[in-house]
Structures are given as structure tokens and as C-alpha cells.
Amino acid sequence: VQxxxxxxxxxxxxxxxxxxxxxxxxxxxxxxxxxxxxxxGKEMEWMGIIYAGDSDTKYNPSFQGQVIMSADKSITTAYLxxxxxxxxxxxxxxxxxxxxxxHGYFDYWGQGxxxxxxx
Amino acid sequence: xxQMTQSPSTLSAxxxxxxxxxxxxxxxxxxxxxxxQQKPGKGPELLIYRASNLQNGVPSRFSGSGSGTExxxxxxxxxxxxxxxxxxxxxxxxxxxxxxxxxLEIK
Numbered sequence: 001v002q003x004x005x006x007x008x009x010x011x012x013x014x015x016x017x018x019x020x021x022x023x024x025x026x027x028x029x030x031x032x033x034x035x036x037x038x039x040x041g042k043e044m045e046w047m048g049i050i051y052a053g054d055s056d057t058k059y060n061p062s063f064q065g066q067v068i069m070s071a072d073k074s075i076t077t078a079y080l081x082x083x084x085x086x087x088x089x090x091x092x093x094x095x096x097x098x099x100x101x102x103h104g105y106f107d108y109w110g111q112g113x114x115x116x117x118x119x
Numbered sequence: 120x121x122q123m124t125q126s127p128s129t130l131s132a133x134x135x136x137x138x139x140x141x142x143x144x145x146x147x148x149x150x151x152x153x154x155x156q157q158k159p160g161k162g163p164e165l166l167i168y169r170a171s172n173l174q175n176g177v178p179s180r181f182s183g184s185g186s187g188t189e190x191x192x193x194x195x196x197x198x199x200x201x202x203x204x205x206x207x208x209x210x211x212x213x214x215x216x217x218x219x220x221x222x223l224e225i226k
Binding site: 003036043044045046058060061062094099103104105106107108109110111112 | 151153155161162163164165168169174206208210211213214215216217218219220
């Protein structure tokens with residue numbers, strides 16, 4: 001199993017962004033893929049998860065409306081996007097695979113994508 | 120939301136030491152708890168799930184215990200590769216939440 005994320009991004013406030021998580025080594029459509037934020041010096045924050053099979057999503061209320069999760073089954077890739085970035089979105093973002101038994105822990109993590117938002 | 124309070128935030132220890140890290144939950148959560156290890160510049164790795172189950176491939180010097188609101192991660196004999204940051208995660212209810220992390224340093 002591998003989750004390989006897209007590279008670091010530097011953006012200005014108000015710009016849009018879509019980062020990706022390319023998965024391999026397992027059946028993409030039978031697991032949930034999630035996103036976790038880690039702001040500098042802060043604890044991890046779970047943003048939400050998407051079921052790759054039918055794109056059902058569950059968002060952390062703190063992130064609902066702030067980001068959009070999506071998945072493309074044809075290329076086994078998950079995405080996290082912003083339509084209008086803020087400086088406070090500066091963070092490391094990890095994609096995660098929820099466990100095979102759907103209990104809720106994350107058995108595989110991507111390497112992280114650093115997003116920097118600065119004017 | 121379930122708040123996870125992890126302690127200590129920093130721990131200094133030597134190779135061969137036995138160390139324990141604690142996570143306390145703001146409400147009871149049975150044993151729906153995982154522990155992760157993170158090294159600088161890398162994504163975290165799962166160590167323990169369901170409070171005490173060792174993930175495949177994780178050395179047996181790592182162990183987890185607890186249920187309800189108090190959980191511990193123990194490393195029985197520290198190895199050089201173990202100096203890293205450790206954090207817990209509850210997955211009893213949405214939103215999933217994490218502890219603040221414990222940085223394990225070489226004394």
C-alpha cells in the first residue's frame with residue numbers, strides 16, 4: 001500500500017488549490033480516504049474522509065464548507081481542494097487510509113503536502 | 120468533541136530505558152484508540168490500534184493498554200530508532216481527534 005502526495009505549494013490568499021494523493025497497492029474503492037491537517041507546532045486535526053467507491057463524504061464540522069474532498073476511481077487518486085485560500089490554511093496536509101475494518105484508525109499515511117499561503 | 124490530553128509533551132530518555140506515554144480522553148471511549156509514531160520529514164506510522172493491538176511489523180517492545188478514558192503507550196527498551204514524536208487518536212466518534220503529541224528525546 002502506498003499513498004503518494006503531490007508536492008509543496010506556495011500560494012497567495014484568495015487563490016484556489018487542489019492537492020492530490022495517488023494510491024496504489026490495494027482496492028481503492030473499498031476503503032475510506034481521509035485528510036489530516038497539522039499546522040506549525042500544533043496537533044493533528046482530522047478534516048474528513050471520503051469513500052472512494054461512491055464519493056460519500058464525512059467532514060469535520062470545523063472544515064465543512066472550507067475544503068472539498070473528492071476522489072477519481074479511474075486513477076485511484078484522492079483530492080483536497082480550496083476555492084479561496086487564507087493565510088491560516090498554511091499547514092502540512094496528510095492523506096490517510098482508514099483501516100480495512102472501518103473502525104476509524106489510519107493504517108497508512110502519505111508523506112504530506114506542505115501548503116504555504118502568503119502574500 | 121472528545122478532547123485527548125497527552126502527557127508528557129516532551130520526554131528525555133536513554134537507550135535501554137522503559138518509557139510510558141499517557142493519553143486521557145474527555146469522555147469514555149471503550150478502547151477505540153490508536154497510537155502513531157512520526158519522524159521528522161515523514162508521514163506518521165501506525166503502531167497500535169484498538170488500544171492494545173500491535174500493527175503488523177511493529178516491534179514487540181511497543182505495547183498499549185487502557186480503556187475508558189485512560190490509555191498508555193509503553194516502549195519496554197528504547198532503541199535509537201525510537202526517538203521520535205508519538206501521538207494518540209480516538210476514533211470512537213466523529214470528529215476523530217488527536218493528542219498533542221509527545222516528543223521523545225535522547226537524554
